[in-house]
Amino acid sequence: MSETPRFDALVIGAGIAGLQAAVDLADQGFKVAIVERDPSIGGAMIALSKVFPTLDCASCITTPKMAAVARHPNITTFTYTEVLSVGRAGDRFVASVLSKPRYVDEEACIGCRKCEYACPVEVVDEFDGRLGARRAAYIPFTTAIPQTALIDADNCTLCGACVRACPTDAVVLDQRPREWQLEATAVVAATGWKLTPVGAKPQYGGGEITNVLEPTQMERLLAPHGPYGRVIRPSDGKIPESVAYVQCAGSRDQTLGVSYCSRVCCMYAIKQAMLLSGSLPIADITIYYMDIRAFGKGYEEFYRSAQAMGIEFVKGKVARLTENDDQSVTVRVERLDQFGQVEERRHDLVVLSLGMLPGEDVRQRFDLEVAEDGFVMTPQPKDAPCRTTVDGIFVAGTASGPKDIVDTIVEAGAAATEASLYISKMIAAAETATAASSADVTSPAADRVEVKV
Amino acid sequence: MSPAADSRQELKELLKRLRAERPTIVEAATTRSNAQRATRRVIKIELAKGPATVPALASACSLPSADALWHIAAMRKYGELVENGQDGDYCLYRLTPNDEGSD
Incomplete structure (x- = not known):
């Protein structure tokens, strides 16, 4: 990517809150970038068995939302990518992001898992609560999106078995991390929680x-x-x-x-x-x-x-x-x-x-203030619970405090609405400014108005 | 050289270069992997004698029972063994036909 890609909204985190906010914004016609630090979207919810109080299958709720994000024409998904910082540049936000190396070409990988079956190294599987095992070459879980393999470099013996097993020559063992930037008018922080x-x-x-x-x-x-x-x-x-x-x-x-x-x-x-x-x-x-x-x-x-x-x-x-x-x-x-x-x-x-606990400390990376409990501060918790201390950055889900899935989804929708209003306002302001400036410079009508005044 | 041989040579050179770039990580991973394969061989030899519970397997292989269970979980995930009934409060596991007698 040579030019800085531009989006209407940047959603940080692709758990259930981020997925919901991204879909709600994209459905209104906004271009959305969703950035997830893990190799798959889905967050904590995709690892749950069932949800209360209905005892519905958690995967049956999460997987369609994951698919909706992955297939939406207005959403661009960046997985295994971390947002390093978000700063304001004029009326937009500029985010510095780091795409970590998968050691697999995402375009070429067909998700066949032949590399995983060929890999001789087994390690503790974080996705299974450190109780099960995975290989050093692996797809994180059955319903992962994208269905793209990655190689755990810390446990790779560089035996080359994955390279030889891959039918599409997708394994790129010398891939490097890549730092790049993207621009967005609004940001939704859905950075989640940890135990x-x-x-x-x-x-x-x-x-x-x-x-x-x-x-x-x-x-x-x-x-x-x-x-x-x-x-x-x-x-x-x-x-x-x-x-x-x-x-x-x-x-x-x-x-x-x-x-x-x-x-x-x-x-x-x-x-x-x-x-x-x-x-x-x-x-x-x-x-x-x-x-x-x-x-x-x-x-x-x-x-x-x-x-x-x-x-x-x-x-x-x-x-x-x-x-x-x-x-x-x-x-x-x-x-x-x-x-x-x-x-x-x-x-x-x-x-x-x-x-x-808060999924991450947002103070350093995003310059957001946090409340006493460490979660993102929402200065108007009653009438605008998704607003943060930075105009244009909104918060969704457990990033602002402990909550269940129902409340998370409701709040994600609210954050998307707040963000869409903000984006629309910024677009309108930019159009007015452009119109005024072009009227000043080029429009004969504007000259006539000035004469009249 | 044929294209296949070229490609093999290229891979060999790439792996050599990467091993030189991260020797400590690769050496530690290789040591862990070798130890794991040795344990797995012993487990498979025991299971080839017949279905076993985790404590029985752990005892026969001189492994902590939690470690034996982790290997069982790994082998189950990758289709190397299946459950085969119960013995009291414990499940019995046996090798899948393809893995019986291997290693």
């Missing part, structure tokens, strides 16, 4: 107990194409007879610097517990909680259904998790519903209901 660290609380094992899982790992265990094809313990493959959830394991905790409620943990724990009841019909499922916050439409009914299904809700504070010799986990809990009585119970598997 609070599993090892943050030493009393919960500090991330060292194999059978204490992150909720995203349980999502993969429950997913149809998960790492083991069923729910088993990562320590030894045992089919669990007892699974527990520890609520507020990463939120509402001043010691972790996360004083806020992450809003989704109660509901994802209930959802996973219901799914586990289906996949492990004879297992005992327990949720240790302080409060259940079922605030959305249909959420309270969902909670009641879980209780009716036999999921045990224990109101209490979990003080400690310890690993036993048989790799089960003992939960020490102070029962708030039994006058503070302390109990110890063994479970085969424990899931920590971790909270949400």
Whole structure:
């Protein structure tokens, strides 16, 4: 690309918020660039098993949106590309971006996976919650968009097997990173979230107990194409007879610097517990909680259904998790519903209901201000919740604070509307300026007007 | 030289150049890969004797059971083994026909 490509809008992040905002803007006729740092679009949602409270398949909702973005004539998608900075240049924004090398020619790759099957190196698969494996040459997941392979240079032995296996000569082992720029009238930051660290609380094992899982790992265990094809313990493959959830394991905790409620943990724990009841019909499922916050439409009914299904809700504070010799986990809990009585119970598997942190610190790259909680500051949270401290940059989804998928999609639509109004205003202003300037310079009519005045 | 031979020679030279550019990364990756292949060979030899659970396999191969499960997950993903019923609380795994007796 020799000239700086120009777009009406730049959407940063191709999770569900970014996808929705991009489609909504593109459907109004605006040219949109969507930039995603991962090799595929889809974000965190594509790795989920099902969604609450409807228990719809997460992939069935995300995949059509991914396809809509990939095929939309007004959207240009840049994957495996990071936005390094966004700065203002006159009435536009200029973004510096870095396209990381895939070591595969995106145009030539046909997604046949022959390189992946030929690759002799297997490594831990991040997409499967670090429970499964992938090859050093790989396509990130079955429904990845684009279906383009990439090569993990940090684990590549340079054996050349992928080059020899590729039927289209797409492997380019000497590809280099490329830094370039693009221009946009408006920006939508949909930079997402990440989990609070599993090892943050030493009393919960500090991330060292194999059978204490992150909720995203349980999502993969429950997913149809998960790492083991069923729910088993990562320590030894045992089919669990007892699974527990520890609520507020990463939120509402001043010691972790996360004083806020992450809003989704109660509901994802209930959802996973219901799914586990289906996949492990004879297992005992327990949720240790302080409060259940079922605030959305249909959420309270969902909670009641879980209780009716036999999921045990224990109101209490979990003080400690310890690993036993048989790799089960003992939960020490102070029962708030039994006058503070302390109990110890063994479970085969424990899931920590971790909270949400900002996906990235937007201060340095995008010059946006953040609130006390680290999420993007929205100075008008009531009447314009998608506006940021920079005119022309809007925020969508969990970049501005913890929220569920429903609220994320609603907010992405709102951000797209705000951005479209801003773009239209800028286009109108530019046209007026152009008209005025051409009238000043060339128009005989303008001369006549001036004479009259 | 034929075009195919030219291409083979070009690839050989490219790989040599890239290995010289990042020797530490390539050496570390090669060491890990060799160790992994050796473990995989032992697992396949054990599974060729018949279906096994993760703890049984781990014990026979002197591996931590979590590591044995990771190898099982990898082999399952790439079609080298399948589930074959249960033994108590554990699934049994067996090699797929193509992999029986290999390595």
